[in-house]
Amino acid sequence: MTTPSAPPPGCPAHGSGVRIPLDTPEFAANPHAYYAYMRQFGPTAPVTIAPGVEATLVTDYSAALDLLQDPSTFRKDSRRWRALNEGLISPDSPVLPLLAYRPNCMFTDGAEHLRLRQAITESFARVSNGRLSQIVNQAAQFLISQFSSRGSADLLRDYAQQLPLYVFNELFGCPAEIGDRVLFGIAGMFDGVNAEQASRVLLQAVGELVALKRSQPGEDITSYLMQHHSRLTDEELAHTLVLLLGAGGEPEGNLICNGFYTMLTNEEYARNGQFDKALDDTLWRNAPMSNYAPHYPVADADVGGDKVRAGELVLVSFGAANAALVEQGADTRGHLAWSAGPHSCPSKEPARLIALTGLEALFNALPDVELAVPADSLVWRPGPFNRALTALPVRFSAVSARPAPAQPQPQDASHYGQARLPDAPAPSAAPAPTGARAGRWSSFMRWLTGS
Numbered sequence: 001m002t003t004p005s006a007p008p009p010g011c012p013a014h015g016s017g018v019r020i021p022l023d024t025p026e027f028a029a030n031p032h033a034y035y036a037y038m039r040q041f042g043p044t045a046p047v048t049i050a051p052g053v054e055a056t057l058v059t060d061y062s063a064a065l066d067l068l069q070d071p072s073t074f075r076k077d078s079r080r081w082r083a084l085n086e087g088l089i090s091p092d093s094p095v096l097p098l099l100a101y102r103p104n105c106m107f108t109d110g111a112e113h114l115r116l117r118q119a120i121t122e123s124f125a126r127v128s129n130g131r132l133s134q135i136v137n138q139a140a141q142f143l144i145s146q147f148s149s150r151g152s153a154d155l156l157r158d159y160a161q162q163l164p165l166y167v168f169n170e171l172f173g174c175p176a177e178i179g180d181r182v183l184f185g186i187a188g189m190f191d192g193v194n195a196e197q198a199s200r201v202l203l204q205a206v207g208e209l210v211a212l213k214r215s216q217p218g219e220d221i222t223s224y225l226m227q228h229h230s231r232l233t234d235e236e237l238a239h240t241l242v243l244l245l246g247a248g249g250e251p252e253g254n255l256i257c258n259g260f261y262t263m264l265t266n267e268e269y270a271r272n273g274q275f276d277k278a279l280d281d282t283l284w285r286n287a288p289m290s291n292y293a294p295h296y297p298v299a300d301a302d303v304g305g306d307k308v309r310a311g312e313l314v315l316v317s318f319g320a321a322n323a324a325l326v327e328q329g330a331d332t333r334g335h336l337a338w339s340a341g342p343h344s345c346p347s348k349e350p351a352r353l354i355a356l357t358g359l360e361a362l363f364n365a366l367p368d369v370e371l372a373v374p375a376d377s378l379v380w381r382p383g384p385f386n387r388a389l390t391a392l393p394v395r396f397s398a399v400s401a402r403p404a405p406a407q408p409q410p411q412d413a414s415h416y417g418q419a420r421l422p423d424a425p426a427p428s429a430a431p432a433p434t435g436a437r438a439g440r441w442s443s444f445m446r447w448l449t450g451s
Contacts, residue, residue: 019046019054022291022384029380031290031387035059035320043304047315049291049384050095052088055313056303057291059320061336063304067295067316068341074295074314075109076343077101081296082311095384097189097199098246099294099313102239105346113342115230116240120346123224127171132350133357139166140361148365151398152372154391155362160257161250163358168248172241173220174209181205186249206241210234244347252351254288254388255279256358261286261392263359265375275359279352280335284326287337290319290387319387369396 020034021027027034038045043060058064067074078101083089089096101107105116143162147153165186169179182205188198209222214234217223221244225237232240262278262285263269269278293316297308308314318336325334338345345351363369372393379390 019048021048022057023048023050023382025382028382031319031380032323035317035323039320039324042306044306044308044314047384049315050093052090053093053095053313054083055294055315056306056308057320058303058314058316059324060304061321061324063306064316064318064321064336065340067303067314068293068336068339068343071109071342073297073299073301075298076107076113076295077109078107078294078296080298080311081313082309083313085311092196094195097195098292098385102242103233103236104239104243106243106343116232116236117342117346119225119228119230119232120240120244123221123228124347124350126224127221127350129353132167132171132353135170136163136167136354136357137361139163139170140358141365142166144362144365148399152393152395155260155394156253156257156389156392159362160260160358160392161253163256164252164354165245165249167354168245171220172209172222172245173213173218174222175212178205178209178212182209182245183249186246189246189250202242202245203238206238206245207234209241210237247345247347248351248354250386250388251288252354254386255282255351255355257389257392258282258286258288258387259355259359260362260394261375261378261389263363264369264371264392264394270363273360273363275356275363279355279359283337284322284335286387287318287322287335288387289337289385291315291317292385293318293339293343366396366399369394 020038038057038059043058043063045057045059047055047057049055058067078084078099081089081099084100103116105113105120108116140159140163143159143166147158153159162183165183168174169182174182181201185198185200185202185205189195189202210226211234213220213222213226217226222237222241225232225240259275259279259282262282263275266278266281268274269281295314295316297310297312297314299310301308301310303314316336316339318339322335322337338348372395378392381388381390
């Protein structure tokens with residue numbers, strides 16, 4: 001890619017000196033042109049991520065790596081965020097649910113962060129790869145059965161977006177009436193539509209899950225977190241579950257979808273079944289979380305020679321940093337898609353296994369799958385954090401759906417057998433799931449158990 005001498009068309013930085021917005025359709029359509037432009041002027045760039053929300057974006061690989069590995073200078077606790085403390089951020093800002101402080105390892109530092117992170121890594125370590133693969137394959141077969149006889153599908157909405165949510169609900173021992181609200185809450189937070197209400201729905205649902213597992217522990221990650229020697233409080237448990245279910249939902253779904261995009265637009269990957277290579281390529285070029293890793297300097301600091309102020313919101317552009325190395329022909333193992341340093345993704349191995357298994361399951365079931373539209377007509381969804389398509393339409397030879405298994409397989413089957421949608425909330429409560437998003441987990445469990 002040639003570095004442009006001027007901002008991409010439509011960029012408000014054309015001679016105006018204003019911040020570059022990351023939440024526009026123009027940025028989503030061609031972020032790499034924006035990254036190349038921003039990197040011309042140094043390791044950081046002034047951006048906005050939502051109306052009234054300003055940030056400094058780190059676009060240089062070396063500067064990003066230095067920041068991520070310097071927790072003494074750059075902290076994760078967003079209660080240090082100066083603009084938020086000064087009342088400059090609207091309480092209903094669409095980005096606030098993903099930036100506001102929660103008592104989990106994402107937003108803590110030092111010994112507290114280590115305690116909360118160890119609970120996650122050691123709880124996930126109790127789930128074998130074989131068990132995880134089985135769960136992914138069960139969910140994949142259910143989703144494929146919903147559209148395989150049609151000969152066409154939207155792999156984002158019909159498969160990639162839903163697969164990790166079903167997997168994580170099963171991993172966390174989530175009954176159907178809670179799982180339906182978990183799916184609704186996660187989708188709303190990342191969509192940025194009624195994000196504050198969706199966040200409340202999600203937190204209430206995981207709070208109920210914590211209460212349930214206190215009285216009925218099982219062989220699931222929720223119970224493992226409760227049993228961990230770090231002794232998480234109920235509040236810490238709930239917000240740790242919000243973190244894990246959130247990260248295992250939208251970003252994982254976009255990783256799977258972007259992986260399909262890579263496979264379907266690269267004949268070699270698809271023809272040779274190079275799923276690992278395609279996933280690495282995806283993490284390099286279209287990382288699902290392209291701009292995130294919020295940090296706050298404890299004092300006025302230096303980022304690759306650029307000055308940032310204490311309490312300023314500083315984001316890392318994994319997309320820009322990766323792109324710089326791609327242009328230099330760097331080895332694909334050096335990407336920052338999983339972040340780096342003490343706050344690197346604590347569950348990247350399970351996340352990678354879920355994505356690979358999901359890709360393989362779909363291609364094995366529908367080996368002649370192909371894009372139903374030209375690749376350059378696909379639309380990328382606006383948003384400051386995600387790299388995500390709005391749809392991925394495909395076509396394939398129609399096949400008959402497989403029958404449901406004869407015997408119940410998931411744990412806590414007694415709960416699933418009584419699945420129902422949540423009761424209507426009181427007028428002051430956040431809305432319950434409605435429409436297409438309501439009852440997805442219930443439908444999966446009915447299919448899985450043959451009920």
